[in-house]
Amino acid sequence: MTVPPTRRRRLRTWEPSLDGQGLHPVVDSVAGPALVDLASNDYLGLSHHPKLIAAAEAELQRSGVGAGGSRLVTGSRPVHDRLESALTSWLQRDRVFLFPSGFQANLAAVLTLANRHTTVLADRLIHHSLLVGVQASGAQLKRFAHNDLHALHQQLQACRSQRQDARLVVISESLFSMEGTSPDVPALAALCRNYGASLLLDEAHALGVLGFEGRGLGLGLEGITMISGTFGKAFGSGGAFIACGREQADALLQTSGAFRYTTALAPPLAAAALAALDLLKGHPCWGSDLVKKSNRWRHRLEAQGWSRPAGIGPILPLLVGGDQPTLEYQQRLEAAGVLTVAIRPPTVPEGTARLRLVLHHRQSDEALDALVNALGHGDLRS
Template sequence: MNRERGDWPAWLHGRLSTIRDQGRWRAHREFDAFGPRGGLVEEDGTHRKVLSFASNDYLGLSIHPAVIAAAHSALDRWGTGSGASRLVTGDRPVHEELELELADWKQTDRAVLFPTGFATNLGVLSTLGGPGVTIVSDELNHASIIDGARLARAHVAIFPHGDLPALEAVVADAPGPVIVVADTVFSMDGDALDVVAVADICRRHRALLVLDEAHAVLGPHPTPVDLVDLEVVRVGTLSKTLGSLGGFAACSSAVADLLVNAARSAIFTTGLSPADAAAGLAAIRVLRSPEGAELCRTLRRHVDQLLPGHPSPIIPVVMGDERRAVAAAAALLEQGLLVPAIRPPTVAPGSSRLRVTVSAAHTDDEVARLVGALAALDTEVPSP
């Protein structure tokens, strides 16, 4: 809508009315929960106990005793916050220890911490991109990638989701330096990138590759052989599989030094809290242990209960119409199951859906209960 100078109340009212009329109204809701499985959800002033299939805490590490203990210990030693940006106040020892562990886990020279995964993509793309650079991005990439590419002031080329011939054609035709960026698991469809094939395209055309591995708990897990002879930045988050908060870029020493000196989303913001860093460090150590391998096997089993062979714990049930998706989520909530309805602009118009996520913290019986409830909705879980 047009807005007259200074007529902000009318513009705000009009914008909000448009959102309501489109059936896209959202509001935060209270959810008093311990871990990913469930808790008390507030609806219209009353609280209801629900089983949640909405969390990205895929292994339940946010409530792991070792992770909680590490956060407590960090609070006792360093307090609640970092005080200022890392370059101003310096790191606590746990920040450096975490970066070393991340680099070892991802098999890169270095890793650089950011306060969130969103801030990591903003920092990586705006630092490595710029005028004269072409950023080639999958059309279903996360919003943080989209915004990072915009901030880079580079030329941005979008290729159809998962279309490798189209990707190669765009990369081959780009006139200058090229960055290819993609999620390795896409957050709304739960499908996986062919990392090896994309890496081969980048290798042939000497493109830099940025992989966002935020949801890749079950893979893909590229090896150094898959990524040999490439400049690669592996973006990750502490906020999902690792049950804490924060983001990181695992990369070469040269890229790490550049991010420390030029990434505005790290330089001009307060550093990650010591407690979050300590929790993330403990969670990685659990993940890399035999216990972590067993948690991943449990998660794999739960995914296969819903959709055998699906590559991730994100399972979309596409309803199409926005109101139908909202009604389905409400019907599940009446049965004590919290499954979010995802609508535009998060997904494209006409593809509104239920976004089911399972966790290793769920039991087999709880997942079976969800399967039965979805079957009664007169809809289908997609084929793998």
């Protein structure tokens, strides 16, 4: 397969700075100067928090590094039970199941809800893992324009008019990772409820940041069948989960190969995620504070002449358009000590290459100054 030079991917190695707020590029085992981290998804900076580290270390001594088996064999540990129970209460759902990765959790969620007799209606920009799940399920896929609930309404109406008992599943995200945008989740849930469609909502990037006390945009809403989330972002750990009702929980436990045939989430990661959840409960304003900071950054970038990044959360996409100019901006920022990543097709649609800026809870105003000075005056239009 021939890949254009501007779209070739390469692995880079990074050494976290001691304060956890920067990253050192490592070349030939030598770490370079630290760069301000505007690229990772560690939104609340919890990956280096002493309480997460202590919890992981204690569980490491108690349970070892890995679980040694699947949850249905010998892999379940008390820490798994505690984390699932705590999340069940925090998210106001009936049951939670843990997974080693978000990709795996999304596969399991889709395959639990859909089969070859199902029609899946999905936002055009859902994560690749969700699309892989739809493909594996054999369901018929229909896609609607990004966050366009009117288009979704029309598709649901058409499906029901063709067949009243059609099995329908809608898939969307509460915070899209490359767009920074969110749908009207209450309206989305109501629409699915009205048409008898199951709704799978991926809250991976919203949890810990958006919604009441950072508990996501789907909290307390009827009409949401399943929520998927990860611990590798705002929770600062690793692994993922599905939260759902009793009926879906039993179906997942009895039939999901993605749950049954995998080694359980490493106990130290589960312990760290549980410590992160305790911190979130104790600091319910962390997410809203980060949203306020994100809006200040949006105002500043707009005042500098750049198109205002969409959304309200900590993901700020600066649309550039072409692959090469976007790479050049990335290189310019790195030379100025700021790390952000040029996101190019096929990750995003053709002609929409962008710089994906990611804000973190502890970032200073100096980071914004460095970014704006390195970018210069914007002449871009979205």
